[in-house]
Amino acid sequence: MRxxxxxFGFLWGLSLIFVFPEAxxxxxxxxxxxxxxxxxxxxxxxxxxxxxxxxxxGGEETKHELKGGRIEVGEEKRQEVVIEGLEGLGLEExxxxxxxxxxxxxxxxxxxxxxxxxxxxxxxxNDAPIVFGPPKFKDAKLKLQKGxxxxxxxxx
Numbered sequence: 001m002r003x004x005x006x007x008f009g010f011l012w013g014l015s016l017i018f019v020f021p022e023a024x025x026x027x028x029x030x031x032x033x034x035x036x037x038x039x040x041x042x043x044x045x046x047x048x049x050x051x052x053x054x055x056x057x058g059g060e061e062t063k064h065e066l067k068g069g070r071i072e073v074g075e076e077k078r079q080e081v082v083i084e085g086l087e088g089l090g091l092e093e094x095x096x097x098x099x100x101x102x103x104x105x106x107x108x109x110x111x112x113x114x115x116x117x118x119x120x121x122x123x124x125x126n127d128a129p130i131v132f133g134p135p136k137f138k139d140a141k142l143k144l145q146k147g148x149x150x151x152x153x154x155x156x
Contacts, residue, residue, distance in 0.1 A: 028083045029150040030098065035079050036121060036155075040103040042071045043110075044081065046096055053097045053137040073102065095141045098125035100153050121155035130156065 032042060045068040047053055052062040071081055101110045102121040111119040125142050128135035142151055 027149065028098075030081045030083065030100070031150065031152045032079045032081065032100065032123070033077070033152060033154045034121065034156065035073060035077050036102055036104055037075045037077055038073060040073055040106045042073055042079070042081065042100055042102055044069055044071065044083070044098065044100045046083065046098050048096050050137040053140070056097075056099060057134045070103075095137075095143060096125070097137055097140045098142065098151060098153065099140075100124075100155070102155055123153035123155045125151045125153065127152055127154050 028046065030044065035042070045056060047056050047062050055062045069083070073079070100123055101118065103109070104120050105111065110122065113119045122130070124130075124135050124140040126140050128140035142149075
């Protein structure tokens with residue numbers, strides 16, 4: 001009897017995934033604008049708090065990197081990515097920052113030019129502007145609450 005309940009629960013859970021494939025309450029949907037279609041990968045990193053934000057921008061190791069990854073770029077200038085299962089990583093209501101860049105040449109790193117200025121498309125959560133350097137955490141932080149979690153990032 002117990003085995004049958006486990007099987008039923010598993011199958012019911014699978015049916016929810018296929019019936020409702022959109023972002024769940026513990027997912028983060030990121031909408032990327034101005035993607036260079038069909039070239040390279042999008043690299044995305046989600047961090048918690050100002051200390052980790054500064055470490056991320058300084059190229060140092062962060063203490064609380066929550067989720068990151070590499071996503072192959074599709075054929076559209078506008079692309080959506082859903083980072084799943086953030087509550088399993090301890091993401092609760094709070095303040096987080098997202099940095100993303102498009103690795104156009106596929107070498108696995110953000111290429112920089114003179115004075116360390118990025119040569120590849122780069123963007124931040126809340127579409128925080130890049131003015132004489134990367135944005136401050138206060139401009140890029142996301143206040144995540146239960147329910148819909150979404151941010152738009154324009155890659156420049």
